[in-house]
Amino acid sequence: MRMRKVKWAVDYLTQSPHLVLEPQTLKGKWKDYLKVDSLHVEIGCGKGNYSLEMSNMYPDQGYVAIEKNESAAGMAVKKFDENEGNGHLALIQKDASDILSWFEIGEVDVIHLNFSDPWPKKRYAKRRLSSKSFLDQYKTILNKSGQIQMKTDNASLFEYSVLEFENNGFKMIEFSVDYRRETHNEDVLTEYEEKFVKKNQPIYRCVWEKI
Ligand SMILES: C[S@@+](CC[C@H](N)C(=O)[O-])C[C@H]1O[C@@H](n2cnc3c(N)ncnc32)[C@H](O)[C@@H]1O
Numbered sequence: 001m002r003m004r005k006v007k008w009a010v011d012y013l014t015q016s017p018h019l020v021l022e023p024q025t026l027k028g029k030w031k032d033y034l035k036v037d038s039l040h041v042e043i044g045c046g047k048g049n050y051s052l053e054m055s056n057m058y059p060d061q062g063y064v065a066i067e068k069n070e071s072a073a074g075m076a077v078k079k080f081d082e083n084e085g086n087g088h089l090a091l092i093q094k095d096a097s098d099i100l101s102w103f104e105i106g107e108v109d110v111i112h113l114n115f116s117d118p119w120p121k122k123r124y125a126k127r128r129l130s131s132k133s134f135l136d137q138y139k140t141i142l143n144k145s146g147q148i149q150m151k152t153d154n155a156s157l158f159e160y161s162v163l164e165f166e167n168n169g170f171k172m173i174e175f176s177v178d179y180r181r182e183t184h185n186e187d188v189l190t191e192y193e194e195k196f197v198k199k200n201q202p203i204y205r206c207v208w209e210k211i
Contacts, residue, residue: 003072006075008074009078010070010071012074013070013074016074017081019090019091019093020064020091020092027101027104028103030062030090031107034089035087038061039061039062039064039107040054040112041103041110043116043129044068044117044129045066045072045091046076046114046190048079048091050188050189050191051063051064051065051091052076052079055088056083063088063089065090066092066096066099067092068093068095076091099134099138104141106142107141108142109142109143110146110147111146112149113130114151114192115153115192116129116157118156128161130150130164135168136168139168139170143210147173147210149207150205150206152203153192153201170209170211171211173208175207176204177202177204179202
């Protein structure tokens, strides 16, 4: 669903110290920049609560949130800025199809795909964040045993993604078709996830490791 333009958020975006305007300049240097030992990248972060809360919960992990929509990105960095003292968090407001030019080979430890747009029509399948062209890029920037963690409410996207991962050099290490049946305090609910959980809809989740 297309988000309506939120003027204050678009105006706010570029003043935020959490926004990285030229991510290619930090290629290979993200861990030093964020002063962390491990690097997590969330693609399609929406309004940013997942990266923010996860980085608060795990101070030794750095989070780079990527969001192409200006309004959502502006709202995310506003929240980041209001959360004083968290220096291990950054946002890139760009389309993730360029991700290879922002991260060095093997630089990333974990990629998070949370409630990615399903793009149900076959002609738009290449836009799915779990399609082969994205997975090939993720494989390059992930370290040797790097992981991709995916959550979705969408059974068709989940099924499609399982096959794409399987056929493109990843092995499954965790799988659930009702992830929130149990409490998982170690993993924050995203904004979309909260809505689905409230409606008692199952959350599909899998974790993949690079082979
Ligand atoms: C359905 S929303 C989910 C937001 C958030 N992850 C959550 O779970 O609440 C998907 C988000 O991914 C973003 N997105 C989709 N494709 C993207 C891409 N290629 N690069 C960057 N962001 C993308 C959209 O703009 C949208 O904000």
